[in-house]
Amino acid sequence: MSYTKGKLWPCNPSTTRGASTKLSASGSKIVYTNGTTVVDPAGNSTYSGHIQPTTVARFSPSGYYCASGDVTGTVRIWDTVGADNILKNEVKLGFKINDLEWDGESKRIITVGDGKNSLGAVFTFDTGNSAGEILGHSKAINAVSIRHQRPFRAVTASDDTQIGFFQGTPYKYVKTIKSHSRFVQDVRYAPSGDFFASAGADGRVFLYDGKEGELVAELTEGAHASTVMACSWSADSKSLVTSSTDCTVKLWDVETRKIVNTWTVGSDISSQQVGNTWAKDDIVSLSLSGDLNVFDRRDTGRPHQIIYGAQRGITAFTVAPSGTLYAGAYDGRVVSFSDNGAEAIHGDGHTSQVTALAVSDTKVFSTGFDDCVREIDAGAFTSTATGTNGQPKGAACDADVVYVITSKGLECIKGGKAVSKLSLGYGPSAVAASSKIIAVGAEDQKVYLFEKAAEPKQVGKLESNKGTVTALAFSPDGALLAAGDSTGRIVLYDVEKKEVKTSRWTFHSARISSIAWTADGKHAASGSLDTHVYIWSVEKPMRNIAIKNAGAGGISGVAWVGTNVVASAGADGCVRTWEIKFHE
Known part of the structure; x- marks a missing residue:
């Protein structure tokens, strides 16, 4: 068994109210940042070499390299040719990077930002040696741009309402331009x-x-x-x-x-x-x-x-029978993904983190930290919204009934109304439903089985997990139940016999967040906080496919799209697909 990388639906750029967000392009390719990730949508790739949140990324004029900066002042220069994104150099500057720019020879980089001891720096990209000084400003510098023709010039824009003008190389301060009366947000050379x-x-x-820095005109x-x-x-x-x-x-x-x-x-x-x-x-x-x-x-x-795309980390993930993927994010947004691209789900949605998504034949149901269950139909939130008696932690759907676990128990919702509410003597942490059974995972490391009825009745208990049960999934025929826990272990249970079928799915090293089955019930995929996705075999429990580092920050959801394509989503806000080859 093996896999190949498929499609990437990238996250959208992160933004901050009142601050300029830097986008960069090289031809038809755009590059931008979100969290610790640098995104190249046209290249179907992301770069996750930064430890702290990134602020700006720009391609070199040659197109062979990209430079990205973060809030700690670390600039990383990495190779854009090839899938490995080999690191060329890393320079630590000691101030938050707001913007950076390559010179026309793809040799030098000017970085600007906000720091206690420095607001800018100039260095050669391969050695990190100084190639000038950025002086003349008293407050944070928001932008920088370099003239790519000789004689080289550079300009900077600052919160001190001034524009700095420099000549190079090496780059030296020449003068201050005072045209604006408030913060200068951006400056760009033609x-x-x-x-x-x-x-x-x-x-x-x-x-x-461009050469002398003299004011030519105001666009009024x-x-x-x-x-x-x-x-x-x-x-x-x-x-x-x-x-x-x-x-x-x-x-x-x-x-x-x-x-x-x-x-x-x-x-x-x-x-x-x-x-x-x-x-x-x-x-x-x-x-x-x-x-x-x-x-x-x-x-x-x-x-x-x-x-469209997720702008914050994805916290809930599912797939509809049509093959359309749905992702709910930390900020309450829900986005759908299909061959036609990504679409935001509009309407009266959640106001805070989406905690779970569940699907029926025709509708998608979402739960959030706003203590509400909402319906999604035809690509939009409907007017149907059902309040819960506690904070929702998970949801599962069978036919037209939604089973929601909250901080207070298990609720069954049908037609926008709660038809039953069952108090539990333990903290529920995961839920799944088959045609006959509702499974509730708990913080006490057990899985409780309930028979479907007007008032669900407990019919069994599974006790082989070694940590809080964090993910549950029934096989398509309901005969098997995969239970993942906080230790990174997945136990496969025979539901009727209430016995362990295998406990060898143990290669994750952190909390299991999601489990999904193939349509034939022979394989299951799992995603974990350890950033990996694994594909497991029921017939051969020791055989698996490891998709390492499938998403920076951890995987929050997995789902099968067709017979041999698995999709994953996670903390970096991106959705990726992987083509699985079961027989070789």
Whole structure:
């Protein structure tokens, strides 16, 4: 048995209200960060070499390397060619990285940010040796850009309302430019090097001469009504796009200094635009919600595409009979994934962490820390919402009945109403349902079996687990029950005999979060906090497939899509598929 890597549905960029989020592109490829992960959607890959949350990543002009920085001041330069992402160099700078930029020769990197003793640094990417100094600012530096033609120039944008102008190499401070009256959020050089632009919290956008740093013009016609978070140049240096917290994206003609197009994304806080870049001829602007809005420069109106994804860690995961995957996240968002892409589930959803997802033939049910069970139908939350008498910890579904374990017991919900509530004398921690039996895993390391009825009746107890039971799954025919626990061990039980069929599924090293069966009941997949996914065989218990490091931060859910494709989701907000080869 073996596996091959399949599709990646990436997380969306992380955002912070009131702060600019840096997006970077190389041709049609975009790179951005979320948590400790650097995401390259076009390359179907992620990079997880950072230990602390990342803040910015940019491809080198050559395209062979990517540099990424994090909140601790660590910059990692890694190879983009090949699946191994070999580390070229790591430089520790001692200040939070807000932005970084490569020079035109792909040799030097300027990093800027916020630190007690330093706000910026210049170094060679392969040795880490100093290649200049970043001086002249008194507050955090938000952005940096480098002229890629000789003579080299660099500019920085800061919270001190000023722009720093530098010449190189080595890079030396030349002067301070005082155009803005509030924080300067972004500054970018045109690819031609003739101009650079700045954008600030005063809602103003300025153009400057690329060689001397002299002010050329202010773009005033139809200016933004509030903070301009980002600006970005087209490849031909003739157009500039700006994104603002006024929820608009504006395209400017640099020669005439006039607006070519204005797009309004929305009107609420989540629609504030906090970052942008060009992906070849398309404009990509980032909403505070994490949605990536793709615009065609020739079209007016709304974006012609919106790229959805989880923005926080995925905490619940399931698959519908149609093969569509559903993921619920820490922030309450639910996203569906299919061959058509990712779609956000809109409507009156959860206001806090999604704790479980369960499916029937036609609907998806979700539970959350808002103590509520909600229905998802036709890609949206319905108006049906059922309150629970405690905080939901898990859910399972059989036909049209949802079985929810809460901090107080087991509840059976049908048609939006609780038809029974059973108090338990132990702390429930996992639940699963077959056509006849409800299984409840507990903190006392036992699995309790209940016969389905108007009032579920306990009919047995399984006691071979060695830790809190954290994941349960019945085989499709209901004959077997896989029970994973907090020690990383999975015990396979014969339900009718109430005996252990095998206790050899023991290769995980941390808490089991999810178990899923193949349709024929011959294999099961498991995901764990140890970041690994394992494929187990019922007939040959000692045979397994180990998908190591399947998701940074841990796996929270696994599900089978078809007969030989398993999907996994986890703390990094990404959903991945793996093609399993059972017979070789």
